[in-house]
Amino acid sequence: MTEETSSQFSLFKDCIARRVMAHPSMSSEADDSLDDFSAFLASEAWSTLPSSLKSATNETKSAVPDLENIPLDTLSGAFTDTLLSYEIAADEDEVMKFLRRALEEYIEEACAAPPVWVRTRAEECEICGRAVPLTYHHLIPRSTHTKVLKKGWHSENMINSVAWLCRSCHSTVHRAASNEDLARYFYTVELLLEREDIQKWQKYAAKQRFGVKWKASHHKDLPPDA
Incomplete structure (x- = not known):
C-alpha cells in the first residue's frame, strides 16, 4: 500500500467527522459544511502522518507505531488554527487531544479483523x-x-x-x-x-465515496490560513 491508500484516508476522515459532529459548536452546521470541513481537517493531518500509519491494516498492524511514538509536532498550522478558530479546541494541547483520539479510532478501525x-x-x-x-x-x-x-x-x-x-x-x-x-x-x-445522532451521521456517510481520497483543491471556502 502507498501513502495514497484511499480507503485508509476515508476511514481517517470519518473518524475526524465523528469528533467534529460531537462538538457543541458544530451542531448547527449544515451537512455539506461538515463534510467539507472534516475533509479539510483530515487532509491537513494526513500529510504529516508516517506511511506505516497511513497503510495500516489488520495484516500490517504489528508495524503500526504506538501513538506515543508518533511525532505530531509537524502538524499543519492550518489544522491547529482551524480547530482554535471554530472553538473546537481551546488551546494547542486540546488540538493534540482531538487528533490523538481521532487517530486512536482510526487505528482501531483500520486494524480490525475482517x-x-x-x-x-x-x-x-x-x-x-x-x-x-x-x-x-x-x-x-x-x-x-x-x-x-x-x-x-x-x-x-x-x-x-x-x-x-x-x-x-x-x-x-x-x-x-x-x-x-x-x-x-x-x-x-x-x-x-x-436517533438524531445516527440520522446526522447517515446523511454525512451516504455522501462519501468509498475509495476516493479528498483533495484540498475541492474545498472552495477554506479558512484564511489554509
Missing part, C-alpha cells in the same frame, strides 16, 4: 446505503445475551439478529450507545435510525 463470515448477506450498508465492504453488527451485542434473556428484554429467537453495516457506520453505532442500551433500546436498524 468479519468471520467472508460473504456478506447484503450488498449495501443498512445505515448509509453505500455498496461497500460490510461487517455484521450484532443488534443485541453478544456481551449482553445472558442479561437480555434473564431480564426478558427479548425472546431467544431475536438474540442473534444482525445488521450489515460498513466499518464506519458500525463504529459509529457502538460509539453512540453502550452495549446494554443497544440491546435494550436500539435492537433494530429502524430504532437506531430514530
Whole structure:
C-alpha cells in the first residue's frame, strides 16, 4: 500500500467527522459544511502522518507505531488554527487531544479483523446505503445475551439478529450507545435510525465515496490560513 491508500484516508476522515459532529459548536452546521470541513481537517493531518500509519491494516498492524511514538509536532498550522478558530479546541494541547483520539479510532478501525463470515448477506450498508465492504453488527451485542434473556428484554429467537453495516457506520453505532442500551433500546436498524445522532451521521456517510481520497483543491471556502 502507498501513502495514497484511499480507503485508509476515508476511514481517517470519518473518524475526524465523528469528533467534529460531537462538538457543541458544530451542531448547527449544515451537512455539506461538515463534510467539507472534516475533509479539510483530515487532509491537513494526513500529510504529516508516517506511511506505516497511513497503510495500516489488520495484516500490517504489528508495524503500526504506538501513538506515543508518533511525532505530531509537524502538524499543519492550518489544522491547529482551524480547530482554535471554530472553538473546537481551546488551546494547542486540546488540538493534540482531538487528533490523538481521532487517530486512536482510526487505528482501531483500520486494524480490525475482517468479519468471520467472508460473504456478506447484503450488498449495501443498512445505515448509509453505500455498496461497500460490510461487517455484521450484532443488534443485541453478544456481551449482553445472558442479561437480555434473564431480564426478558427479548425472546431467544431475536438474540442473534444482525445488521450489515460498513466499518464506519458500525463504529459509529457502538460509539453512540453502550452495549446494554443497544440491546435494550436500539435492537433494530429502524430504532437506531430514530436517533438524531445516527440520522446526522447517515446523511454525512451516504455522501462519501468509498475509495476516493479528498483533495484540498475541492474545498472552495477554506479558512484564511489554509
